[in-house]
Amino acid sequence: MQMNAVEFLETLLRIPSLSGQEGEAAAFLTARMREFGWYAFVDAAGNAVGQLGTTGPLVVLLGHIDTVPGMIPVRIQDGCLYGRGAVDAKGPFATFVQAARHLELTGRLRCRLVLIGATEEESASSRGAHYAREQYAPASCIIGEPSGWERVTLGYKGRLLVHYHLEQDAAHSAGEQPAAPEVMVAFWRELEAYCATVNAGRDRLFEQLLPSLRHVASGGDGMTDWCEATIGLRLPEGVEPDALAGHVASLAGSAKLRFEGGCPAFRSPRTTPLAGSFVRAIRQHGGKPGFLHKTGTADMNVVGPAWRCPIVAYGPGDSRLDHTPDEHLDLEEYQRAILVLADVLAQQV
Incomplete structure:
Protein backbone atom coordinates (compact mmCIF):
# COMPACT_ATOMS: atom_id res chain seq x y z
CA MET A 1 0.00 0.00 0.00
CA LYS A 157 26.66 33.20 -0.56
CA GLY A 158 29.96 31.40 -0.84
CA ARG A 159 31.83 29.70 1.99
CA LEU A 160 35.30 29.13 3.38
CA LEU A 161 36.11 27.20 6.55
CA VAL A 162 39.34 28.04 8.40
CA HIS A 163 40.83 25.56 10.86
CA TYR A 164 43.38 27.35 13.09
CA HIS A 165 46.03 25.62 15.21
CA LEU A 166 48.75 27.31 17.27
CA GLU A 167 51.40 25.70 19.49
CA GLN A 168 53.98 27.61 21.51
CA ASP A 169 56.27 27.11 24.48
CA ALA A 170 54.50 27.24 27.80
CA ALA A 171 55.02 30.42 29.81
CA HIS A 172 53.99 31.78 33.19
CA SER A 173 50.64 33.59 33.15
CA ALA A 174 52.34 36.60 34.79
CA GLY A 175 54.97 36.82 32.07
CA GLU A 176 55.08 39.03 28.98
CA GLN A 177 54.35 36.31 26.41
CA PRO A 178 50.69 36.25 25.34
CA ALA A 179 48.98 32.95 25.99
CA ALA A 180 48.02 30.82 23.02
CA PRO A 181 44.30 31.71 23.37
CA GLU A 182 45.20 35.41 23.47
CA VAL A 183 47.15 35.05 20.22
CA MET A 184 44.15 33.36 18.62
CA VAL A 185 41.83 36.13 19.84
CA ALA A 186 44.14 38.74 18.32
CA PHE A 187 43.98 36.85 15.00
CA TRP A 188 40.18 36.71 15.22
CA ARG A 189 39.99 40.45 15.84
CA GLU A 190 42.24 41.17 12.86
CA LEU A 191 40.01 39.00 10.71
CA GLU A 192 36.91 40.81 11.96
CA ALA A 193 38.53 44.13 11.15
CA TYR A 194 39.40 42.98 7.65
CA CYS A 195 35.80 41.86 7.05
CA ALA A 196 34.56 45.23 8.30
CA THR A 197 36.81 46.94 5.75
CA VAL A 198 35.43 44.78 2.94
CA ASN A 199 31.86 45.48 4.08
CA ALA A 200 32.20 49.27 4.19
CA GLY A 201 29.28 50.74 2.24
CA ARG A 202 27.56 47.35 1.80
CA ASP A 203 24.18 47.40 3.52
CA ARG A 204 22.74 44.04 2.42
CA LEU A 205 23.89 40.89 4.21
CA PHE A 206 24.15 39.10 0.85
CA GLU A 207 26.85 41.61 -0.14
CA GLN A 208 28.91 41.29 3.06
CA LEU A 209 31.82 39.08 4.08
CA LEU A 210 30.58 37.53 7.32
CA PRO A 211 32.86 35.72 9.82
CA SER A 212 31.62 33.34 12.51
CA LEU A 213 33.62 31.73 15.31
CA ARG A 214 32.37 28.14 15.43
CA HIS A 215 34.78 26.37 17.78
CA VAL A 216 37.55 27.29 20.22
CA ALA A 217 39.61 25.01 22.48
CA SER A 218 42.94 25.35 24.29
CA GLY A 219 45.19 23.46 26.63
CA GLY A 220 48.76 22.49 27.45
CA ASP A 221 51.00 19.84 29.00
CA GLY A 222 53.35 22.08 30.99
CA MET A 223 55.85 22.27 28.13
CA THR A 224 53.65 23.39 25.24
CA ASP A 225 50.46 25.41 25.12
CA TRP A 226 48.04 25.20 22.23
CA CYS A 227 44.87 26.75 20.91
CA GLU A 228 42.66 25.69 18.04
CA ALA A 229 39.63 27.25 16.43
CA THR A 230 37.28 26.83 13.50
CA ILE A 231 36.10 29.95 11.72
CA GLY A 232 33.41 30.11 9.06
CA LEU A 233 33.40 32.81 6.42
CA ARG A 234 30.35 33.55 4.26
CA LEU A 235 31.50 35.07 0.99
CA PRO A 236 29.70 37.67 -1.13
CA GLU A 237 29.98 37.80 -4.89
CA GLY A 238 33.41 38.94 -6.03
CA VAL A 239 35.31 37.35 -3.13
CA GLU A 240 37.05 34.20 -4.30
CA PRO A 241 37.88 31.50 -1.73
CA ASP A 242 41.51 31.05 -2.80
CA ALA A 243 42.30 34.75 -2.72
CA LEU A 244 40.60 35.11 0.65
CA ALA A 245 42.52 32.14 2.03
CA GLY A 246 45.76 33.83 1.06
CA HIS A 247 44.86 36.99 2.92
CA VAL A 248 43.66 35.09 6.00
CA ALA A 249 46.96 33.19 6.06
CA SER A 250 48.84 36.48 6.09
CA LEU A 251 47.11 37.38 9.38
CA ALA A 252 47.84 34.12 11.15
CA GLY A 253 51.49 34.63 12.18
CA SER A 254 53.07 31.32 13.24
CA ALA A 255 49.75 29.48 13.51
CA LYS A 256 48.99 26.69 11.07
CA LEU A 257 45.83 27.03 8.99
CA ARG A 258 43.87 24.44 7.07
CA PHE A 259 41.16 25.54 4.66
CA GLU A 260 38.10 23.51 3.76
CA GLY A 261 34.85 23.74 1.82
CA GLY A 262 35.76 26.76 -0.29
CA CYS A 263 33.14 27.73 -2.86
CA PRO A 264 32.23 31.10 -4.38
Whole structure:
Protein backbone atom coordinates (compact mmCIF):
# COMPACT_ATOMS: atom_id res chain seq x y z
CA MET A 1 0.00 0.00 0.00
CA GLN A 2 1.46 3.32 -1.09
CA MET A 3 1.81 6.18 1.41
CA ASN A 4 0.19 9.57 1.06
CA ALA A 5 2.39 12.66 1.00
CA VAL A 6 2.34 13.23 4.77
CA GLU A 7 2.97 9.58 5.63
CA PHE A 8 5.84 9.53 3.16
CA LEU A 9 7.60 12.49 4.77
CA GLU A 10 6.83 11.35 8.31
CA THR A 11 8.41 7.96 7.61
CA LEU A 12 11.45 9.61 6.05
CA LEU A 13 11.90 11.84 9.12
CA ARG A 14 11.93 8.78 11.38
CA ILE A 15 15.02 7.47 9.59
CA PRO A 16 18.21 9.06 11.03
CA SER A 17 20.51 10.29 8.27
CA LEU A 18 23.40 12.34 9.57
CA SER A 19 25.93 13.42 6.96
CA GLY A 20 27.81 10.32 5.86
CA GLN A 21 25.12 8.02 7.28
CA GLU A 22 22.36 8.35 4.70
CA GLY A 23 22.23 4.71 3.57
CA GLU A 24 18.95 3.72 5.23
CA ALA A 25 17.18 6.87 4.03
CA ALA A 26 18.48 6.35 0.49
CA ALA A 27 17.25 2.75 0.53
CA PHE A 28 13.80 3.85 1.70
CA LEU A 29 13.54 6.50 -1.01
CA THR A 30 14.64 4.28 -3.86
CA ALA A 31 12.24 1.55 -2.75
CA ARG A 32 9.33 3.99 -2.73
CA MET A 33 10.27 5.41 -6.13
CA ARG A 34 10.45 1.89 -7.58
CA GLU A 35 6.93 1.31 -6.29
CA PHE A 36 5.86 4.18 -8.55
CA GLY A 37 7.41 2.35 -11.50
CA TRP A 38 10.33 4.74 -11.78
CA TYR A 39 13.90 3.67 -12.45
CA ALA A 40 15.55 4.21 -9.07
CA PHE A 41 18.95 3.37 -7.62
CA VAL A 42 21.63 4.44 -5.15
CA ASP A 43 24.61 5.87 -7.03
CA ALA A 44 28.32 5.73 -6.25
CA ALA A 45 28.08 8.75 -3.92
CA GLY A 46 25.22 7.23 -1.92
CA ASN A 47 22.63 9.51 -3.52
CA ALA A 48 19.05 8.25 -3.88
CA VAL A 49 18.22 8.71 -7.57
CA GLY A 50 14.88 8.39 -9.33
CA GLN A 51 14.25 8.85 -13.05
CA LEU A 52 11.03 9.18 -15.01
CA GLY A 53 9.91 10.52 -18.36
CA THR A 54 11.27 9.56 -21.77
CA THR A 55 11.00 12.72 -23.87
CA GLY A 56 11.53 16.43 -23.52
CA PRO A 57 14.18 18.49 -21.72
CA LEU A 58 16.09 17.07 -18.79
CA VAL A 59 15.18 18.67 -15.46
CA VAL A 60 17.22 17.77 -12.38
CA LEU A 61 15.60 18.06 -8.95
CA LEU A 62 18.54 18.08 -6.55
CA GLY A 63 17.79 17.98 -2.84
CA HIS A 64 19.68 16.57 0.13
CA ILE A 65 18.68 13.88 2.57
CA ASP A 66 21.36 14.28 5.23
CA THR A 67 20.74 16.28 8.39
CA VAL A 68 22.66 17.94 11.17
CA PRO A 69 22.68 16.21 14.60
CA GLY A 70 19.83 16.59 17.05
CA MET A 71 16.98 14.26 17.90
CA ILE A 72 13.56 15.89 17.54
CA PRO A 73 10.65 13.52 18.31
CA VAL A 74 8.68 13.04 15.09
CA ARG A 75 5.08 14.08 15.62
CA ILE A 76 2.19 15.99 14.11
CA GLN A 77 1.02 18.84 16.30
CA ASP A 78 -1.29 21.76 15.45
CA GLY A 79 -1.05 21.03 11.75
CA CYS A 80 2.76 20.88 11.73
CA LEU A 81 5.12 17.94 11.30
CA TYR A 82 8.07 18.03 13.69
CA GLY A 83 11.37 16.22 13.15
CA ARG A 84 14.98 16.75 12.23
CA GLY A 85 15.09 17.44 8.51
CA ALA A 86 11.44 18.50 8.23
CA VAL A 87 12.62 21.85 6.84
CA ASP A 88 16.27 21.23 6.01
CA ALA A 89 15.83 19.44 3.76
CA LYS A 90 13.87 16.20 3.73
CA GLY A 91 10.68 18.22 3.45
CA PRO A 92 11.75 19.88 0.18
CA PHE A 93 12.97 16.56 -1.25
CA ALA A 94 9.70 14.84 -0.31
CA THR A 95 8.00 17.73 -2.15
CA PHE A 96 10.05 16.81 -5.23
CA VAL A 97 8.97 13.19 -5.08
CA GLN A 98 5.30 13.94 -4.49
CA ALA A 99 5.16 16.67 -7.16
CA ALA A 100 6.74 14.38 -9.75
CA ARG A 101 4.27 11.64 -8.86
CA HIS A 102 1.33 14.07 -9.05
CA LEU A 103 2.53 15.30 -12.44
CA GLU A 104 2.76 11.75 -13.72
CA LEU A 105 -0.66 10.69 -12.42
CA THR A 106 -2.36 13.75 -13.96
CA GLY A 107 -0.81 13.01 -17.37
CA ARG A 108 1.12 16.27 -17.61
CA LEU A 109 4.68 14.93 -17.66
CA ARG A 110 6.34 16.23 -20.83
CA CYS A 111 9.97 16.35 -19.70
CA ARG A 112 12.56 13.97 -18.32
CA LEU A 113 13.06 14.17 -14.58
CA VAL A 114 16.00 13.08 -12.46
CA LEU A 115 15.43 13.35 -8.71
CA ILE A 116 18.58 13.24 -6.58
CA GLY A 117 18.47 12.92 -2.81
CA ALA A 118 22.06 14.00 -2.23
CA THR A 119 24.47 13.06 0.53
CA GLU A 120 26.72 15.19 2.76
CA GLU A 121 25.30 18.60 1.93
CA GLU A 122 25.49 19.51 5.61
CA SER A 123 29.23 18.79 5.66
CA ALA A 124 31.94 20.68 3.83
CA SER A 125 32.39 17.83 1.34
CA SER A 126 29.01 18.18 -0.48
CA ARG A 127 29.83 14.70 -1.76
CA GLY A 128 26.51 13.99 -3.42
CA ALA A 129 26.33 17.23 -5.37
CA HIS A 130 29.94 17.02 -6.52
CA TYR A 131 29.29 13.55 -7.90
CA ALA A 132 26.01 14.53 -9.56
CA ARG A 133 27.66 17.56 -11.15
CA GLU A 134 29.74 15.25 -13.36
CA GLN A 135 26.88 12.89 -14.29
CA TYR A 136 24.24 15.20 -15.77
CA ALA A 137 23.82 18.16 -18.12
CA PRO A 138 20.29 19.39 -17.42
CA ALA A 139 18.27 21.99 -19.29
CA SER A 140 17.19 23.34 -15.90
CA CYS A 141 17.62 22.51 -12.22
CA ILE A 142 15.67 23.00 -9.01
CA ILE A 143 17.52 22.74 -5.69
CA GLY A 144 15.55 21.43 -2.71
CA GLU A 145 15.90 23.99 0.08
CA PRO A 146 13.30 25.80 2.19
CA SER A 147 12.10 29.04 0.65
CA GLY A 148 8.45 29.02 1.71
CA TRP A 149 5.83 28.00 -0.83
CA GLU A 150 5.45 31.57 -2.17
CA ARG A 151 9.17 32.30 -2.53
CA VAL A 152 11.97 31.18 -4.83
CA THR A 153 15.66 31.41 -3.95
CA LEU A 154 17.97 32.72 -6.67
CA GLY A 155 21.34 32.82 -4.95
CA TYR A 156 23.53 31.74 -2.06
CA LYS A 157 26.66 33.20 -0.56
CA GLY A 158 29.96 31.40 -0.84
CA ARG A 159 31.83 29.70 1.99
CA LEU A 160 35.30 29.13 3.38
CA LEU A 161 36.11 27.20 6.55
CA VAL A 162 39.34 28.04 8.40
CA HIS A 163 40.83 25.56 10.86
CA TYR A 164 43.38 27.35 13.09
CA HIS A 165 46.03 25.62 15.21
CA LEU A 166 48.75 27.31 17.27
CA GLU A 167 51.40 25.70 19.49
CA GLN A 168 53.98 27.61 21.51
CA ASP A 169 56.27 27.11 24.48
CA ALA A 170 54.50 27.24 27.80
CA ALA A 171 55.02 30.42 29.81
CA HIS A 172 53.99 31.78 33.19
CA SER A 173 50.64 33.59 33.15
CA ALA A 174 52.34 36.60 34.79
CA GLY A 175 54.97 36.82 32.07
CA GLU A 176 55.08 39.03 28.98
CA GLN A 177 54.35 36.31 26.41
CA PRO A 178 50.69 36.25 25.34
CA ALA A 179 48.98 32.95 25.99
CA ALA A 180 48.02 30.82 23.02
CA PRO A 181 44.30 31.71 23.37
CA GLU A 182 45.20 35.41 23.47
CA VAL A 183 47.15 35.05 20.22
CA MET A 184 44.15 33.36 18.62
CA VAL A 185 41.83 36.13 19.84
CA ALA A 186 44.14 38.74 18.32
CA PHE A 187 43.98 36.85 15.00
CA TRP A 188 40.18 36.71 15.22
CA ARG A 189 39.99 40.45 15.84
CA GLU A 190 42.24 41.17 12.86
CA LEU A 191 40.01 39.00 10.71
CA GLU A 192 36.91 40.81 11.96
CA ALA A 193 38.53 44.13 11.15
CA TYR A 194 39.40 42.98 7.65
CA CYS A 195 35.80 41.86 7.05
CA ALA A 196 34.56 45.23 8.30
CA THR A 197 36.81 46.94 5.75
CA VAL A 198 35.43 44.78 2.94
CA ASN A 199 31.86 45.48 4.08
CA ALA A 200 32.20 49.27 4.19
CA GLY A 201 29.28 50.74 2.24
CA ARG A 202 27.56 47.35 1.80
CA ASP A 203 24.18 47.40 3.52
CA ARG A 204 22.74 44.04 2.42
CA LEU A 205 23.89 40.89 4.21
CA PHE A 206 24.15 39.10 0.85
CA GLU A 207 26.85 41.61 -0.14
CA GLN A 208 28.91 41.29 3.06
CA LEU A 209 31.82 39.08 4.08
CA LEU A 210 30.58 37.53 7.32
CA PRO A 211 32.86 35.72 9.82
CA SER A 212 31.62 33.34 12.51
CA LEU A 213 33.62 31.73 15.31
CA ARG A 214 32.37 28.14 15.43
CA HIS A 215 34.78 26.37 17.78
CA VAL A 216 37.55 27.29 20.22
CA ALA A 217 39.61 25.01 22.48
CA SER A 218 42.94 25.35 24.29
CA GLY A 219 45.19 23.46 26.63
CA GLY A 220 48.76 22.49 27.45
CA ASP A 221 51.00 19.84 29.00
CA GLY A 222 53.35 22.08 30.99
CA MET A 223 55.85 22.27 28.13
CA THR A 224 53.65 23.39 25.24
CA ASP A 225 50.46 25.41 25.12
CA TRP A 226 48.04 25.20 22.23
CA CYS A 227 44.87 26.75 20.91
CA GLU A 228 42.66 25.69 18.04
CA ALA A 229 39.63 27.25 16.43
CA THR A 230 37.28 26.83 13.50
CA ILE A 231 36.10 29.95 11.72
CA GLY A 232 33.41 30.11 9.06
CA LEU A 233 33.40 32.81 6.42
CA ARG A 234 30.35 33.55 4.26
CA LEU A 235 31.50 35.07 0.99
CA PRO A 236 29.70 37.67 -1.13
CA GLU A 237 29.98 37.80 -4.89
CA GLY A 238 33.41 38.94 -6.03
CA VAL A 239 35.31 37.35 -3.13
CA GLU A 240 37.05 34.20 -4.30
CA PRO A 241 37.88 31.50 -1.73
CA ASP A 242 41.51 31.05 -2.80
CA ALA A 243 42.30 34.75 -2.72
CA LEU A 244 40.60 35.11 0.65
CA ALA A 245 42.52 32.14 2.03
CA GLY A 246 45.76 33.83 1.06
CA HIS A 247 44.86 36.99 2.92
CA VAL A 248 43.66 35.09 6.00
CA ALA A 249 46.96 33.19 6.06
CA SER A 250 48.84 36.48 6.09
CA LEU A 251 47.11 37.38 9.38
CA ALA A 252 47.84 34.12 11.15
CA GLY A 253 51.49 34.63 12.18
CA SER A 254 53.07 31.32 13.24
CA ALA A 255 49.75 29.48 13.51
CA LYS A 256 48.99 26.69 11.07
CA LEU A 257 45.83 27.03 8.99
CA ARG A 258 43.87 24.44 7.07
CA PHE A 259 41.16 25.54 4.66
CA GLU A 260 38.10 23.51 3.76
CA GLY A 261 34.85 23.74 1.82
CA GLY A 262 35.76 26.76 -0.29
CA CYS A 263 33.14 27.73 -2.86
CA PRO A 264 32.23 31.10 -4.38
CA ALA A 265 28.86 32.81 -4.14
CA PHE A 266 26.38 32.03 -6.89
CA ARG A 267 23.37 33.95 -8.17
CA SER A 268 20.90 33.06 -10.92
CA PRO A 269 18.95 35.77 -12.78
CA ARG A 270 15.22 36.13 -12.09
CA THR A 271 14.49 36.47 -15.82
CA THR A 272 14.90 32.79 -16.74
CA PRO A 273 11.96 30.75 -18.08
CA LEU A 274 12.23 28.55 -14.98
CA ALA A 275 11.82 31.51 -12.62
CA GLY A 276 8.88 32.67 -14.72
CA SER A 277 7.25 29.25 -14.37
CA PHE A 278 7.37 29.59 -10.60
CA VAL A 279 5.87 33.08 -10.67
CA ARG A 280 2.92 31.84 -12.73
CA ALA A 281 2.38 28.70 -10.64
CA ILE A 282 2.52 30.53 -7.30
CA ARG A 283 0.03 33.14 -8.51
CA GLN A 284 -2.26 30.41 -9.84
CA HIS A 285 -2.45 28.97 -6.32
CA GLY A 286 -3.22 32.31 -4.72
CA GLY A 287 0.28 33.27 -3.60
CA LYS A 288 2.35 36.40 -3.99
CA PRO A 289 5.65 35.30 -5.54
CA GLY A 290 8.93 36.77 -4.38
CA PHE A 291 12.63 36.08 -4.78
CA LEU A 292 15.24 35.47 -2.10
CA HIS A 293 19.03 35.61 -1.81
CA LYS A 294 20.29 33.52 1.10
CA THR A 295 23.26 34.21 3.35
CA GLY A 296 24.00 30.49 3.68
CA THR A 297 25.41 28.05 1.16
CA ALA A 298 23.73 25.20 -0.71
CA ASP A 299 24.35 22.63 -3.42
CA MET A 300 23.44 25.36 -5.92
CA ASN A 301 26.97 26.70 -5.32
CA VAL A 302 28.38 23.35 -6.48
CA VAL A 303 26.32 22.61 -9.60
CA GLY A 304 25.25 26.10 -10.72
CA PRO A 305 28.61 27.27 -12.12
CA ALA A 306 29.15 23.91 -13.87
CA TRP A 307 25.73 23.34 -15.42
CA ARG A 308 25.12 26.96 -16.46
CA CYS A 309 21.41 26.37 -16.87
CA PRO A 310 18.36 28.08 -15.38
CA ILE A 311 18.45 27.17 -11.69
CA VAL A 312 16.52 28.11 -8.56
CA ALA A 313 15.99 26.67 -5.08
CA TYR A 314 12.49 25.89 -3.87
CA GLY A 315 10.79 24.05 -1.04
CA PRO A 316 8.30 24.48 1.77
CA GLY A 317 9.43 25.56 5.21
CA ASP A 318 10.77 28.47 7.20
CA SER A 319 14.57 28.48 6.88
CA ARG A 320 14.84 30.23 10.24
CA LEU A 321 14.00 26.82 11.74
CA ASP A 322 17.01 25.13 10.05
CA HIS A 323 19.21 23.29 12.58
CA THR A 324 17.03 24.39 15.52
CA PRO A 325 15.43 22.20 18.21
CA ASP A 326 12.01 23.47 17.06
CA GLU A 327 12.33 22.37 13.42
CA HIS A 328 8.88 21.72 11.95
CA LEU A 329 6.97 22.02 8.70
CA ASP A 330 3.47 23.39 8.24
CA LEU A 331 1.62 20.58 6.44
CA GLU A 332 -0.72 22.91 4.55
CA GLU A 333 2.33 24.68 3.14
CA TYR A 334 3.84 21.31 2.21
CA GLN A 335 0.73 20.38 0.22
CA ARG A 336 0.65 23.79 -1.50
CA ALA A 337 4.32 23.49 -2.48
CA ILE A 338 3.66 20.08 -4.05
CA LEU A 339 0.94 21.53 -6.26
CA VAL A 340 3.02 24.58 -7.20
CA LEU A 341 6.01 22.46 -8.13
CA ALA A 342 3.88 20.05 -10.18
CA ASP A 343 2.55 23.01 -12.15
CA VAL A 344 6.08 24.33 -12.67
CA LEU A 345 7.27 20.95 -13.96
CA ALA A 346 4.28 20.74 -16.29
CA GLN A 347 5.58 23.89 -18.01
CA GLN A 348 8.99 22.35 -18.75
CA VAL A 349 8.59 21.23 -22.37
